[in-house]
Amino acid sequence: MAEPIRLSKRDATRRENEARILAAAEKVFAEAGFGGATMQLIADMAGLPKANLHYYFATKEELYRKVVQNIFEIWLHAADVFDNAPGPVEGIGAYIEAKMEISRRHPEGSKVWASEVMHGAPVIQDYLETTLRDWTTGRSRLIQKWIDEGKMDPIDPEHLLYMLWATTQHYADFGHQIETLNGGRKLSEKQWKAAKDSVRRIILHGIGAL
Amino acid sequence: MAEPIRLSKRDATRRENEARILAAAEKVFAEAGFGGATMQLIADMAGLPKANLHYYFATKEELYRKVVQNIFEIWLHAADVFDNAPGPVEGIGAYIEAKMEISRRHPEGSKVWASEVMHGAPVIQDYLETTLRDWTTGRSRLIQKWIDEGKMDPIDPEHLLYMLWATTQHYADFGHQIETLNGGRKLSEKQWKAAKDSVRRIILHGIGAL
DNA sequence: CCACAACCTGACCAACCGGTCAACAAATTT
DNA sequence: AAATTTGTTGACCGGTTGGTCAGGTTGTGG
Numbered sequence: 001m002a003e004p005i006r007l008s009k010r011d012a013t014r015r016e017n018e019a020r021i022l023a024a025a026e027k028v029f030a031e032a033g034f035g036g037a038t039m040q041l042i043a044d045m046a047g048l049p050k051a052n053l054h055y056y057f058a059t060k061e062e063l064y065r066k067v068v069q070n071i072f073e074i075w076l077h078a079a080d081v082f083d084n085a086p087g088p089v090e091g092i093g094a095y096i097e098a099k100m101e102i103s104r105r106h107p108e109g110s111k112v113w114a115s116e117v118m119h120g121a122p123v124i125q126d127y128l129e130t131t132l133r134d135w136t137t138g139r140s141r142l143i144q145k146w147i148d149e150g151k152m153d154p155i156d157p158e159h160l161l162y163m164l165w166a167t168t169q170h171y172a173d174f175g176h177q178i179e180t181l182n183g184g185r186k187l188s189e190k191q192w193k194a195a196k197d198s199v200r201r202i203i204l205h206g207i208g209a210l
Numbered sequence: 211m212a213e214p215i216r217l218s219k220r221d222a223t224r225r226e227n228e229a230r231i232l233a234a235a236e237k238v239f240a241e242a243g244f245g246g247a248t249m250q251l252i253a254d255m256a257g258l259p260k261a262n263l264h265y266y267f268a269t270k271e272e273l274y275r276k277v278v279q280n281i282f283e284i285w286l287h288a289a290d291v292f293d294n295a296p297g298p299v300e301g302i303g304a305y306i307e308a309k310m311e312i313s314r315r316h317p318e319g320s321k322v323w324a325s326e327v328m329h330g331a332p333v334i335q336d337y338l339e340t341t342l343r344d345w346t347t348g349r350s351r352l353i354q355k356w357i358d359e360g361k362m363d364p365i366d367p368e369h370l371l372y373m374l375w376a377t378t379q380h381y382a383d384f385g386h387q388i389e390t391l392n393g394g395r396k397l398s399e400k401q402w403k404a405a406k407d408s409v410r411r412i413i414l415h416g417i418g419a420l
Numbered sequence: 421c422c423a424c425a426a427c428c429t430g431a432c433c434a435a436c437c438g439g440t441c442a443a444c445a446a447a448t449t450t
Numbered sequence: 451a452a453a454t455t456t457g458t459t460g461a462c463c464g465g466t467t468g469g470t471c472a473g474g475t476t477g478t479g480g
Contacts, residue, residue: 010426010477017427031329035246039468051429054469111328117387118321119241128390136391153415159408162388163377170376177327178372180338181346198369205363206416220447220456227457249438259459264439266457 018056020046026067030108033115034064065123068116071109072127078102082139087151088209091142093200096168100196103172110172136161146209153208160207167199228266230256236277240318243325244274275333278326281319282337288312292349297361298419301352303410306378310406313382320382346371356419363418370417377409 024045028037039060043050057063078098085091103110121128136158143157171178171187179186187195204210234255238247249270253260267273288308295301313320331338350367357364381388381397389396397405414420 008478013427033243033245033325033329035243036329037245038466040466049429050468051431051470052427055427055429058469060468114328114383115243115325118324118383119243119246120386121390125390128387132387133391155412156404156408158391159405160412162380162384162405163409163412165384166376166380167373170372173324173328174372174375176330177338177342180331180335181343181368194366195369195372198366199373202365202370202373202413202416204416205418206412206414208415218448223457248436250436260438261440261459261461262457265459268439270438 014056017046017048017052021048021053021056021063022067022070025063026070026108026112029064029067029115030111034060034119039063061123067109067112068124069127071106071113072124072131074102074106074109075113076131076135079135079139082142087149088143088146088207089204091146092164092207092209093204095164096200096203097196099164099168100171100192100199103168103170103175104192107172107175110169114169114173151209155207160203163203167203171195224266227256227258227262231258231263231266231273232277232280235273236280236318236322239274239277239325240321244270244329249273271333277319277322278334279337281316281323282334282341284312284316284319285323286341286345289345289349292352297359298353298356298417299414301356302374302417302419303414305374306410306413307406309374309378310381310402310409313378313380313385314402317382317385320379324379324383361419365417370413373413377413381405 021042024042025037028042028045032038032041037060039053040050042063043053046053053063057066079095081094081098082091085094116122116124117128139161140157143152143155143160146152147154147157182191201210231252234252235247238252238255242248242251247270249263250260252273253263256263263273267276289305291304291308292301295304326332326334327338346368349371353362353365353367353370356362357367392401411420
């Protein structure tokens, strides 16, 4: 118990404050969009005076950019399960599972990302053109390999990826609509399982991998 | 050529101005979100002084509400092809075709709708609870009928509907991301056809209807 | 314990926003 | 063609926003 972590009091509070601000910002940006969000509201939700926000993040854009970057990191990590899979059933199946879980656990982040892209990706255009493009071509090649090996039907890999993104993110981005159609109640554990199974089954069956 | 339409000059300009304002508003709301949109920008894009906007639409909310309602109408009409179909291949196939075409022709409207729902549907919550809920339960029953008749596999109808919405709308809402991954170019005629075919094939095959 | 750096914050400001209004122009009715 | 309704607009306003800053507090290294 002597040295749990080597952190001065300064570094500790700095980390905690930054984390609180980022968490509050993610929620506010998700609920109101970039234009509708206010630094004051983020400050209140983080329990800090507004001026303190500007000490850690100079501008609203800088704070927003950090939020979007954090989300992008999470998404990229979700793709780890894709690689090293022997075939589409394992790879795509695990990817669906991972992304559905993200939609469930981080719906705010997903909404911020969706909002950013929908508005023309004003702050993360470079990420789309570099990291995301590389990621996409890499997975496309992997899918094409599975096709060549006869493990699934010949499907356009890019459109398949779009379909994976669309279906999984839908449960976060349109969660409110789904809840409303569900009688105003959040999806239960059983319903989430049914959602995952439906998506998994239709897609894997749809590409001839089952 | 005597009496093409019975419209006084007043009614004519009124219609044209309202149409121009609504078109400009749809574009601005789609690009900036409700909070980020400004009446001044909408006015400039419509080629009218800002005060004139407030003559036709008292408040920003009222204008926004009209835009969202217009989109909702278009979407409901797209469902006409769903009914009176003998089976899922025709019904769902035609619905995918119709919704993909909407994503292509009215991407701004789709984005406004997505943004509205993502932010908790503050102005069209009642539509979700009435019209959309009725629509959904009706189509769910139709799908269930097809299942009972052995025309497709036993899939949860609601999750299938979510999948249809997600995949088709994705091409509008995330059009910018798709374009970026496409080398910054809009999807060509051929690529749109490939997109439609991919979605149609995977889903219809995925539910055991092909 | 001291000097310096990092951190905190109430008060403030210029810019911008949605919305108003009075004065005016144009169409329609009588 | 006068009277009336409908449409048009520049100028304006209170309120809010992102951002600043001076002055104070707290932690840290020597």
